[in-house]
Amino acid sequence: MPTVVLHSAVVDTLGLRITGGALEPGRVLTLDSISAEFGVSRTVAREAMRVLEGLGLVRSGRRVGLVVLGMESWQVLDPRVIAWRLQGPGRVEQLRSLTEMRHAVEPLAAAGAARHAPAAVRARLGEIAGRMRALGEAGEGDHEEFLGLDVEMHELLLRHSGNELFGALTDVVAAVLSGRTALGLMPASPVPGALAQHEAVARAVAGGDADAARRAMEAIVDEVQDALDELP
Amino acid sequence: MPTVVLHSAVVDTLGLRITGGALEPGRVLTLDSISAEFGVSRTVAREAMRVLEGLGLVRSGRRVGLVVLGMESWQVLDPRVIAWRLQGPGRVEQLRSLTEMRHAVEPLAAAGAARHAPAAVRARLGEIAGRMRALGEAGEGDHEEFLGLDVEMHELLLRHSGNELFGALTDVVAAVLSGRTALGLMPASPVPGALAQHEAVARAVAGGDADAARRAMEAIVDEVQDALDELP
């Protein structure tokens, strides 16, 4: 998906290269080299460089050019950086980090949702859990739809957790949920235990029981974490 | 602390205004208005705008100008956005969100550190805990030094948790730790219970006991969370 706008295409390509390791830390770029390679004006190169700098991917210095920085200075929580890392090599490693982050955040988010979610959201959560159950019992159901429901549920919980910092992780979690099936990190067909836990979360949130919601979500992410830990 | 570079001064001021609510969502800026107000060239205004756009604070469209966006589109996990919000009104609200994020992340980070931290770090954690104990027993010790030790301990744990996403929160946590004493959200003199818990964390990490580390850290953040929940 080529970005329509010129400068963001440059940002994208360069971001991908740096986070992917094609441009190692210490490498030096110049505005001229960028504008030459991409066939864009210096101004566009400067704008691109400015956002890369904001993401901690490069540091710009006079007489020195744009120095590529190492991961320790990246804004690894920025959605763009996450997306780039999910594309390049180290994709599995990134998925692991993100999963651990989910492990940390989602139980508290579920508890928050039990306290703060509006009635409509609580109701929708019930619907989702019910539909998931139905799909699960139908045996080889529509994996596509199941994934969609799963994503929507986690999105709703994060978005209505009452903490905007948790909300900022919704897209990331969605990417993880989609990504792990794509990577075969997860049984394609839903696990019965997970089904029950999702129902438990929906019930607890609907009933406003924050502690039960937290425990149920802990069970879900624990399972996921275990699956990931067994990999390589 | 005025930023040396021109464009980042613009970014700072504008970022502060938007996150502080002085510029409400829907308000429209133009490059010309920016370059006029700050006395900078259009080019600089554009660079500033580009990073603001990357942070989700404004959306730029032709014939439309720069439209200020609401919090739901901000990159609330970006350190710059966090810093701005900690300065403006809503500072307490931001502190609350951040504290909840700590609550979510730090126990897992401590567990991770118990698994991954290098020997030097484990040793240093022991030193810190010991020094904190000494300061605490000395009664009215040096609050400044105590805070510094506290910050260093949490920094080390996050930085060596083995998860770079947790590591990205170090500065934030440091800001929270410093910020809450400044805001009087915390007893100036160390609580005995917290002292013991910090020692327990250090011991657990040194011994590689991930589960004990997690539990001890949970006790610490629970205490902090409770203190914050009692506010208004």
Add this chain to the structure above:
DNA sequence: CCTGACCGATTGGTAACACCTTTAGCAAAC
């Protein structure tokens, strides 16, 4: 009242320029 064409405001992008900081290289002095 609705529809569609037009016009202008404003960003997107380009080009060429002056300036200033920083670094590297070299020479001179100790």
Add this chain to the structure above:
DNA sequence: GTTTGCTAAAGGTGTTACCAATCGGTCAGG
């Protein structure tokens, strides 16, 4: 030989001027 100091060039920083693309509102016409 090592240190100090000068010099020159490289490359980001900031400015100005210009044209192209696009969207929003306005206004005319049905």
